[in-house]
Amino acid sequence: MDTRLTNAPYDVEKIRQDFPILTRLVHEKPGRPGKPLVYLDNAASAQKPRAVIDAMANFMAHDYSNVHRGVHYLSQVATTLYEATRVKTATFLNAPSPDTIVFTRSATEAFNLVASSWGGTHLKAGDEIILSVMEHHANIVPWQLLRGRTGIVIKVAPVLDDGTLDLDALADLLKSPKVKLVSITHGSNVLGTVTPAAEIARMAHAAGAKVLFDGSQAAVHMPVDVQAIDADFYIMTGHKLYGPTGFGVLYGKADILESMPPYQGGGDMIQTVTFEETTFREVPHRFEAGTPPIVEGIGFGAAIDYVTALGMGAIHAHEQRLLAYATEKLRAIDGLRLIGTSPTKAAILSFTIEGVHPHDIGTLVDRAGVAVRVGRHCAEPLMDRFGVGATARASFALYNTEAEADALVDAVRAVREFFN
Amino acid sequence: MFDDLRDLYQEVILDHGKHPRNFGKPEAFNRMARGENPLCGDKINIYLMIGPDGRVIEAHFDGRGCAISQASASLMTETLKGKTEAEAEALFGHFHDMCTKDDHEHTDHGPLDPEAVERLDVLAGVREFPMRVKCATLAWHTMHAALSGDEKTTTE
Numbered sequence: 277m278d279t280r281l282t283n284a285p286y287d288v289e290k291i292r293q294d295f296p297i298l299t300r301l302v303h304e305k306p307g308r309p310g311k312p313l314v315y316l317d318n319a320a321s322a323q324k325p326r327a328v329i330d331a332m333a334n335f336m337a338h339d340y341s342n343v344h345r346g347v348h349y350l351s352q353v354a355t356t357l358y359e360a361t362r363v364k365t366a367t368f369l370n371a372p373s374p375d376t377i378v379f380t381r382s383a384t385e386a387f388n389l390v391a392s393s394w395g396g397t398h399l400k401a402g403d404e405i406i407l408s409v410m411e412h413h414a415n416i417v418p419w420q421l422l423r424g425r426t427g428i429v430i431k432v433a434p435v436l437d438d439g440t441l442d443l444d445a446l447a448d449l450l451k452s453p454k455v456k457l458v459s460i461t462h463g464s465n466v467l468g469t470v471t472p473a474a475e476i477a478r479m480a481h482a483a484g485a486k487v488l489f490d491g492s493q494a495a496v497h498m499p500v501d502v503q504a505i506d507a508d509f510y511i512m513t514g515h516k517l518y519g520p521t522g523f524g525v526l527y528g529k530a531d532i533l534e535s536m537p538p539y540q541g542g543g544d545m546i547q548t549v550t551f552e553e554t555t556f557r558e559v560p561h562r563f564e565a566g567t568p569p570i571v572e573g574i575g576f577g578a579a580i581d582y583v584t585a586l587g588m589g590a591i592h593a594h595e596q597r598l599l600a601y602a603t604e605k606l607r608a609i610d611g612l613r614l615i616g617t618s619p620t621k622a623a624i625l626s627f628t629i630e631g632v633h634p635h636d637i638g639t640l641v642d643r644a645g646v647a648v649r650v651g652r653h654c655a656e657p658l659m660d661r662f663g664v665g666a667t668a669r670a671s672f673a674l675y676n677t678e679a680e681a682d683a684l685v686d687a688v689r690a691v692r693e694f695f696n
Numbered sequence: 697m698f699d700d701l702r703d704l705y706q707e708v709i710l711d712h713g714k715h716p717r718n719f720g721k722p723e724a725f726n727r728m729a730r731g732e733n734p735l736c737g738d739k740i741n742i743y744l745m746i747g748p749d750g751r752v753i754e755a756h757f758d759g760r761g762c763a764i765s766q767a768s769a770s771l772m773t774e775t776l777k778g779k780t781e782a783e784a785e786a787l788f789g790h791f792h793d794m795c796t797k798d799d800h801e802h803t804d805h806g807p808l809d810p811e812a813v814e815r816l817d818v819l820a821g822v823r824e825f826p827m828r829v830k831c832a833t834l835a836w837h838t839m840h841a842a843l844s845g846d847e848k849t850t851t852e
Contacts, residue, residue, distance in 0.1 A: 308700070631714075633762035635736050636705075639828060643698055652737045665737045665760050690697040695710070695763070 286594050291586070292675050294325040302645050311645030314680045319465050319493060319624050319671030320649050322518045324579075331578035332520065332571050343570055344544055344561070358570055361577030362560075368580050369510060370501040371527050378526040378533070378560040381569055383492045383513035384414040386526035389539040389563060390459075390488060390509055391418035397537060398456065401427030405457040406449050406485075408433040408441055408471075409661050410464040413654040415490050419459070433460070435661065439467035439616035443475070450483040458487045462510075463494030466653045466669065467616025468599075468624030470494055473505040481506065486532070492516060496673075497595055497622040499588040502527050514572065518674075519579030523572040526563075533559040540565040583674070591674045598672045599623040602681040609688060615662050623672035626653075629688070632695045634666040640694060641668075644687040646680075703821040704828070705763065708771075713763030718773035722756045729847050731759075731838030733830050738765050742838045744776075752776045752784060755839075762831050768819055769835035775812040781843050787812055788836045795822050795829050 292298050301310025315323060335357065341350035343358045362374040371377055380386040399405070405419060409432050419430055433446040441460070449455065458480040463470045473489055480487040488509035491500060495512040502510045507527065514523035528536075538545055538556055542565035547555040556562045583591060602625055606612055611630035629637060638650035649669045652659050659665060670684050698705075725743035732739050740759035747753045755773035772791075776784055789805030790813060822832045841847070 633760075633766075635738075635762035635828070635831060636764070639704070639825065640698055640701060643701055651735060656737070659737065665739070687697065694698055694701075694705070695714075 286586075286590050288594065288675065288677055292677075294327065294582075295323050295675055296326060296329070297323050298675060302647075303643065311643075314644075314646040314683045316670040316672060316676065316680065316684060317647045317649050318496075318673035318676075319516070319653075319669065321515045321521070322496065322673050323675070324520070324575075325518055325582050327582045328519055328575045328578045332575040335571060335574040340571070342567055354570060357577075358568070358573045361573045361580070364577050364580045364584075365525055368500075368584065369495070369512075369525075369527055370503055372503060373530065375558075375560055376527055376530050376533065378528065378563045379568055379573060380524035380526055380563075381522055382524040383490070383511050384418075384524070386511040386524045387414050387490075388418045388421075389526060390511075390528075391422045393536040393539045393563070394486075394509075394532065395419070395422045395428070395457070396426065397535070399426055399428045402429065402454060403456045404429045404431055404449075404452055404454040405459060406431045406433055406446065406455060408435065408446075408460045410435055410439070410441075410467055410469065410655065410658045411459075411461055412465055412490065412492065413656070414492075415459055415461065416657070429454070431455075432657075435467070435469070435658075438618050439464065439469045439621070440618040441469065441471045441476075443472070443479075446476070447479060450479055450485065453484075455480075455483055455485045458485050459509075460487070460489065461493070462489040462491045462500070463497060463622050464616065464655075464658075465493050465624065466626050466655045466658055466667065467618065468493075468621035468626070468671075469616055469618040470498070470620045470622055472620075473507065477506040477508075493622060493624070496583075498592040508532055514576040514579065517576070517579050518582060520572040520575040522569045523576045530559070533563075536563075538562050538565065542566040544568070586674060594674060595623040595672050595676075598676055598678065598681060599625070601678050602670065602672070602684065605681060605685040606688065609685070609692065611692060612688065615664065615667055623676075624669065625671070626667040626669045627688075628664055628667055629692060632691060634668040636695070637668045637688070637691050640691045641684070641687040644683065644690070646670075646684050646687045648684070704825060706818045706821065708818045709763060709767040712767035712770040716757075716766050716770035718754075718756045718770065719758060720756060721758050722754060725754070725756070727842040727845075729838045729842035731834050731841065733761075733765075733834050735830065736762070738762065738831065738834060740765065740769060740834055740838055742769075742835065742842050744839070744842050746781070750780050752779050752781075757835060761834070762828075764819070764822060764828055764831040765834050768832045771816060771819070772835045772839060775809070775815055776839070779809070779812075782806060783809065784843065785840065787816070788840050791816055791819075791836055792833055794820050795832050797823075 304310030341354040343355040486508040491512040510527040634650040727744040738761035745754040755776040786806035793802040
């Protein structure tokens, strides 16, 4: 049992001991000592604390069964544990009820669910939806598929040069009476930009549009209150919140979820099935066809417990200190261009180095033990917006340290020298 | 810090990466293809001028990419000149094997120009970097597409 108090001082060295992988070395070979892992690819996926690993293993060893089905003992144990995660998730997002929480197999599936079920029902040819130029492909492609089926129109809100969402341009786009949805990131996976969600929701609602936030990044870096920001939909993913892969979350306002038909058909989402007619279960189960990711759900619940015990506010404060520290150090490097310098951002630092391709940066710093992401980050339109083919991206998590930021900076400096 | 990366980033590669040869779209060409590595966003165009005798007279490229992909394209255009299509394809087969397989696993792709083989050997280091193999082979896949008449190709 984790007995840390949420107002205890943030002891990052102690926290690191909760993550077994952080003690391993990389690039070990006979005759060559390995390098300590400096894991700065957290925006792609975060590492797992012992609490999550143990919860999943213990569940499989002691409590495993299918859920929502059997009358036998273990089925009820497993169902109770799995549904407890729904309550934890609702609390984590301050959703009004666990019934507003739909579990999916990924954030990507949650986008496809909304596009297909809500979009397929409530949008018609000529209706407009607004995305932003900094969206992940997961918040672009499902809408394009829907466009192919229904003839909706996709408008794109731009960002300013520092990566801040251009609210004036968004306001202009919202002047069209045809806008039915604003689907926008709450935190950019490339720029780090945190968008003013409450303000965006207010603007969208004033224009008669619904609003969906992609919280895949934001929800792991700061406290999120879906009621305070008045989100109609909010999507997040488990594996970036120190939980397992294969688990996503869709929050939706109760009346909106009620208005949506099932996304996939199958077991678990039905009331009665005959070959003539099938009736569906209530929300949220209507959207959860088939055996769900049960073990992953248990792991996700443990992840929520873990970050809640540390305190999302404390995590945010720690990461903001790292962001300020790393930003200042990287800025001092000649020829380094930071892409995304919004005043409100999460601890994600995308950059390019003059004369060195990001792929070469990635391979080199990796040899120093520093894991960063290089490439287009599933955000190709954003790369075009900033005129780069790719970037290197260092993204920080609750367990990273200033010493690791130093390791990144030293490695990047060495890259500059290597190619000079 | 990066001493053990010298096998991958040899001086020749750094030189070709920084100062690529045969770079830019030529005024005349009769085969071309566009290659893309969706993983990293690298894009490359290969332009070939094939003579009446079926030999490569000129080979050029443009596009953007990492040091490995630029150097590989640069070296490729140099080694292709004077080759028949069959010889160019044989070199592609050899190069692909060199980047992906141990020496004893190479298959016979036809007669090879030993001088070209030696020049291309500087890129053999990518074999130890599976994530970077496509950087080295993109230009060759694209050249192959140009010879085959496919104007677009990817490394996927």
